[in-house]
Amino acid sequence: MSNYDVIIIGAGPGGYVAAIRCAQLGLKTACVEGRETLGGTCLNVGCIPSKALLHASHMLHEAEHNFATMGLKGKAPTVDWAQMLAYKDDTISTNTKGIEFLFKKNKVDWIKGWASIPKAGQVQVGDDIHEAKNIIIASGSEPASLPGVEIDEKIVVTSTGALELGKIPKSMVVIGAGVIGLELGSVYARLGSSVTVVEYLDAVTPGMDAEVQKTFQRMLKKQGLNFVMGAAVQKTTATKTKATVSYKLRKDDSEHSLDADVVLVATGRKPNTAGLGLDGLGVEMTKRGQIAVNDSWETSVKGVYAIGDVIQGPMLAHKAEDEGMAVAEQIAGKHGHVNYGVIPGVIYTHPEVASVGQTEQELKEAGRAYKVGKFSFMGNARAKAVFAGDGFVKILADKETDRILGAHIIGPAAGDMIHEICVAMEFGASAQDVAMTCHAHPTYSEALREAALACGDGAIHM
Ligand code: NAI
Numbered sequence: 083m084s085n086y087d088v089i090i091i092g093a094g095p096g097g098y099v100a101a102i103r104c105a106q107l108g109l110k111t112a113c114v115e116g117r118e119t120l121g122g123t124c125l126n127v128g129c130i131p132s133k134a135l136l137h138a139s140h141m142l143h144e145a146e147h148n149f150a151t152m153g154l155k156g157k158a159p160t161v162d163w164a165q166m167l168a169y170k171d172d173t174i175s176t177n178t179k180g181i182e183f184l185f186k187k188n189k190v191d192w193i194k195g196w197a198s199i200p201k202a203g204q205v206q207v208g209d210d211i212h213e214a215k216n217i218i219i220a221s222g223s224e225p226a227s228l229p230g231v232e233i234d235e236k237i238v239v240t241s242t243g244a245l246e247l248g249k250i251p252k253s254m255v256v257i258g259a260g261v262i263g264l265e266l267g268s269v270y271a272r273l274g275s276s277v278t279v280v281e282y283l284d285a286v287t288p289g290m291d292a293e294v295q296k297t298f299q300r301m302l303k304k305q306g307l308n309f310v311m312g313a314a315v316q317k318t319t320a321t322k323t324k325a326t327v328s329y330k331l332r333k334d335d336s337e338h339s340l341d342a343d344v345v346l347v348a349t350g351r352k353p354n355t356a357g358l359g360l361d362g363l364g365v366e367m368t369k370r371g372q373i374a375v376n377d378s379w380e381t382s383v384k385g386v387y388a389i390g391d392v393i394q395g396p397m398l399a400h401k402a403e404d405e406g407m408a409v410a411e412q413i414a415g416k417h418g419h420v421n422y423g424v425i426p427g428v429i430y431t432h433p434e435v436a437s438v439g440q441t442e443q444e445l446k447e448a449g450r451a452y453k454v455g456k457f458s459f460m461g462n463a464r465a466k467a468v469f470a471g472d473g474f475v476k477i478l479a480d481k482e483t484d485r486i487l488g489a490h491i492i493g494p495a496a497g498d499m500i501h502e503i504c505v506a507m508e509f510g511a512s513a514q515d516v517a518m519t520c521h522a523h524p525t526y527s528e529a530l531r532e533a534a535l536a537c538g539d540g541a542i543h544m
Pocket of ligand 1 (some may be wrong): 129228256258259260261262263264280281282283286287288313314315316347348349350351396397398427428429430
């Protein structure tokens with residue numbers, strides 16, 4: 083038995099960041115993780131491996147479509163799938179080893195195994211009971227499937243199986259036009275698969291700005307992805323080599339089906355709470371099966387906290403990280419805080435899609451008076467030079483005060499550019515503040531400044 087100030091359950095982005103911050107604040111800290119490597123879903127089977135495959139497949143796309151125009155002649159490369167997967171695995175292991183190093187550096191103990199909480203103040207791993215004044219649950223989420231859809235991770239796969247397919251499928255059906263479906267659908271479309279996305283709603287990426295949704299779907303179609311919209315998937319039937327996806331069109335209830343070598347189920351994720359012993363502990367849950375917490379991320383059981391995908395809010399690694407730092411500060415007697423109004427969302431397709439704050443639809447529903455500043459990347463010289471003129475930046479600002487309420491970008495490096503607006507929003511900046519800030523030329527970020535200018539007297543290059 084060992085005694086700790088804090089034990090964190092789960093070493094994903096929420097858990098490992100919380101552990102490092104607790105240790106930095108002088109708390110004796112351990113983190114329990116049952117996977118072979120640290121980093122959770124994000125590093126092992128999520129954000130990081132998918133980015134490696136997105137990068138590799140984008141390079142292929144560039145070689146096939148844009149190299150010749152730039153005077154780079156020669157045959158486009160062929161794909162060595164085993165090598166591409168090895169590159170992806172290498173990317174994972176450099177990062178997971180990095181966290182192991184950070185744990186050692188910060189004197190965080192890694193307790194290997196799966197944890198449960200027999201009672202407040204105790205964490206059980208295997209036969210060992212560890213005492214902890216504070217426990218942070220950061221056990222993440224797992225893919226949520228659909229009734230009638232049986233996952234085998236070979237033919238009918240979640241994102242986990244899609245990151246290690248035996249070969250590149252000739253055809254793929256993606257169920258769900260959310261972030262996972264579109265990122266991984268893009269990867270396989272670029273690698274030569276015929277990809278069809280079947281989506282229940284009438285627009286891709288639920289919750290995004292409607293104008294972005296439309297432009298995004300148009301661009302993806304141009305890249306070769308097929309879409310069946312307004313279609314509710316009923317079931318899949320799989321053999322050893324193929325699967326059939328049956329769906330009903332919502333407009334007329336007509337029944338249809340599609341065959342594919344691989345079916346990717348990307349219909350959302352659910353909190354991972356099984357096996358923690360929460361029932362016995364009496365931890366209150368929300369109606370949606372999340373752990374209920376107060377403003378300090380404390381559950382209904384004193385000394386037991388929860389962060390990340392197991393609680394409410396967007397299931398995003400960076401949201402979990404922010405909560406990890408903040409809860410550590412709360413436990414150490416400081417004032418941890420997360421601004422939930424300024425959490426960026428990014429889709430790492432090409433082009434990238436990024437947004438922060440409110441959408442036009444949300445502002446309309448709230449009856450808020452707002453103005454729109456929009457700028458197309460066609461007016462941005464840098465974007466045009468790299469075949470990235472399609473897309474736009476849209477800034478939404480309060481009609482009277484000019485304070486920035488949200489921003490939506492579809493275009494090159496959108497996922498990095500969005501942070502200029504995040505910082506502006508954190509400081510309560512107006513669109514004019516951004517418009518009056520000198521932006522280097524030629525950069526993609528100039529499009530942001532132009533959109534900010536468009537909230538006032540007008541953009542220059544449009
Ligand atoms: P999602 O919630 O983003 O999208 C799921 C889609 O499936 C929705 O559009 C929904 O309408 C559709 N759907 C549900 N049932 C259906 C049915 N029966 N037939 C047809 N369509 C159906 O979920 P996704 O993409 O699986 O992602 C899960 C979580 O992981 C999200 O919270 C996401 O934010 C996070 N994530 C974030 C990434 C990023 O930030 N770049 C990357 C990957 C995941």
